[in-house]
Amino acid sequence: QVQLVESGGGVVQPGRSLRLSCAVSGFNFNNYEIHWVRQAPGKGLEWLAITSYGRGFEHYADSVKGRFAISRDNSKNTVYLQMSSLTAADTALYYCAREPPRSDCRLDYWGQGTLVTVSS
């Protein structure tokens, strides 16, 4: 069955970096876009980034552009989110989600999330 499993979260000091992973299984990874979405404690969903292997692009939310980088390793069926210059405002539960191609950001499967806490 379709699965997305995030990992790599934890407690990190302000200004430091962290890399999150999203391991996918149960579908042809190359045929789908993968997104990262986060949710700060008690807040709503915030879209962060997309990687599209088939269409060869990445896009980012303005709030993380220049600090976060999304990448994918097709041999490992894994997507990464490299986060740098972290601040307390980046404290959140980070989800990865799958989008069928050209489906207007329809996120049909989500992982369970990995928690990032930025604190000294």
Added chain:
Amino acid sequence: QSALTQPPSVSAAPGHQVTISCSGSSSNLGAHYVSWYQQLPGTAPKLLIYEDNKRPSGIPDRFSGSRSGTSATLGITGLQTGDEADYYCGTWDDSLRAGVFGGGTTLTVL
């Protein structure tokens, strides 16, 4: 401030119906399908409606959706206590070149 605007909360009695609105602009809802997500407490969001009005397998027909112009609506009939959750609309925005979500609506079934 979210690109899509939803009411913070709605409520209704069990068995009744409720609608949740989602307002956007020409670069998002005016150009792209809307999806709706249900997030039960302590769980990941789940796709509820896609392409404005289609339901994924397993979603009961008590849930419906529509889109007109730059607005969309989620409808829920026959409310159950298990429907208490946060609901989000989402789509793509051509101007931002980004995914966008509404701020979320908390449904309370009184």
